[in-house]
């Protein structure tokens with residue numbers, strides 16, 4: 001806290017209370033007299049909205065828990081009953097479901113604010129790290145909550161995420177079974193997920209307490225990013241910040257209400273209105289929108305990196321993408337906090353923000369979707385009409401000599417005038433060769449926009465030419481192409497580059513613009 | 529005498545260290561012993577583990593069809609393969625496979641006895657991220673995973689797409705000619 005307390009109890013009761021439990025003093029010093037930098041802009045109002053969100057989730061959640069049944073046979077129906085039969089259940093359920101999205105909307109803006117204005121730099125490292133802890137807990141809470149309604153997305157989302165943990169070497173399988181309490185997502189899972197989903201928001205509330213405590217110890221950062229130097233740099237929290245927070249929060253609540261009343265289901269996935277069915281996978285599994293960027297990072301790897309297989313690489317990258325935020329205070333080496341005075345860093349920041357959105361977009365797409373390709377998929381089909389078909393068996397003396405034996409058989413048949421040959425292996429050392437001697441060699445090239453279309457065209461040609469033709473030689477060629485997976489990889493690369501290379505190097509290299517001497521100066525002089 | 533006094537002095541400090549270390553160790557063991565039940569309670573419970581076998585009557589499955597049996601809460605493919613499907617699976621034993629395995633090795637029962645070529649018993653979970661592949665689709669007419677496009681052949685081996693491994697064989701044994709027990 002800055003300076004000694006200025007609270008003066010006015011009545012006998014408050015004086016009595018102040019001697020025994022100075023709670024009003026704490027409130028006064030924290031939310032009335034508390035000095036805030038006088039240049040704070042609206043990006044500083046999201047903390048207030050986040051506090052509101054937490055309260056809203058807890059209050060509506062407790063009500064939902066009075067009607068919700070954590071059982072695989074009843075969970076889905078109990079949420080439907082909540083929406084249809086329980087008085088105002090529809091309202092409370094919608095507030096809770098939309099509330100989760102609003103919570104994440106606010107937290108992302110809050111985090112980007114911190115990133116832009118360097119709010120993680122000394123002496124606010126712990127403040128930032130506590131924020132990262134809250135974010136992690138929110139992700140966990142959101143994930144657990146999303147499984148509770150027990151729709152198709154709930155079930156399959158939980159299945160995919162727990163399977164990911166199974167990718168960890170050695171311990172993965174045990175962790176997976178430990179988490180789900182069985183060998184699949186089932187009754188034990190929904191029961192414990194409910195218990196933990198109820199618990200975690202209160203843990204969040206505790207960490208928020210620490211977060212605010214750390215904030216009041218270090219003081220707020222501000223858009224110019226320099227410390228408060230005198231009383232002229234600050235204004236009291238009430239009325240300045242109070243009214244500003246109230247105004248911004250009102251706008252936020254209006255947006256919230258628009259979703260709750262006019263499009264409560266627009267942020268969710270339609271498949272979650274189908275009860276969970278462990279026998280059938282929905283055509284596409286996607287998480288809630290606020291986790292899409294991480295889902296994209298998870299699926300960005302389609303190749304193995306040395307001993308790390310593609311699946312594990314994705315899991316590690318996803319955890320690292322959150323882990324790296326914890327290190328941010330030490331990765332950014334710049335002496336200047338606010339990017340307002342860091343022209344180059346500002347540009348990289350904008351790219352970073354765009355990359356995060358693009359990752360979110362990728363997370364919602366089918367990873368195999370082709371974004372660009374240099375040419376269509378094509379195939380050259382060769383066959384022979386007429387001629388005489390011969391078939392012979394091939395025997396190799398040992399498994400390792402199979403290839404030589406097969407090559408020899410091909411050469412032999414070719415030397416006898418076969419235009420086309422095909423080898424089929426039937427065992428370790430045995431196989432068959434078929435060839436057509438004489439006849440007319442035919443060729444056709446087919447192409448298609450996707451590999452599936454190409455296969456269709458190939459089948460068409462085969463049907464057209466007819467079953468009389470003994471066989472076709474099909475040589476497929478896939479064009480160089482750029483898929484959603486490739487794009488995700490590129491974006492993931494920039495994500496890590498920004499934290500691990502750009503911020504550390506740029507901080508040492510960049511020449512920042514002139515930073516004002518005090519907070520008050522640009523505010524008071526800029527006006528005149 | 530001087531010798532004894534000296535060692536008594538030395539002994540004092542060692543004894544103190546010993547007490548610290550001993551107390552610390554007891555506390556650490558105590559914390560671990562207290563924490564363990566709270567951690568272990570989340571593991572699959574006895575009744576969940578007890579439910580872990582399933583019997584399947586094969587006589588009800590016509591050739592060329594499969595059923596999904598539930599085992600440990602997860603579906604298992606029980607596929608009655610046609611001679612063509614068996615032939616294709618065996619022929620591809622030597623094809624260029626991502627996770628090379630012979631068809632015959634994928635039929636082996638849990639007790640090590642060879643299986644029957646018509647009956648393929650696999651865990652119905654794509655080895656990529658666990659979706660359930662659809663029956664008799666994809667270029668090899670084995671299975672096709674709709675989630676990210678993994679293609680499996682009639683032996684359940686991965687042929688293309690992001691999945692790293694073949695579909696896992698479910699542990700099973702023939703209890704008589706037309707019945708298997710999974711698990």
Ligand code: HEM
Pocket residue numbers: 054057058059060061062063064065068079093096097100103138141142145146147148149197198200201202204268
């Ligand atoms: C950090 C705060 C919280 C977040 C981010 C959150 C998020 C969620 C989400 C995303 C759902 C799924 C909603 C749907 O799709 O219909 C959900 C459901 C649920 N939550 Fe929460 N929640 C929070 C706090 C709480 C609290 C404090 C409680 C109880 C004390 C609670 C109880 C429930 C219940 C019973 C459900 C299942 C009913 C339903 O789906 O509407 N939640 N939560």
Ligand code: FES
Pocket residue numbers: 654655656657658659673674675676677678689690691
């Ligand atoms: S889960 Fe089957 S391909 Fe991804």
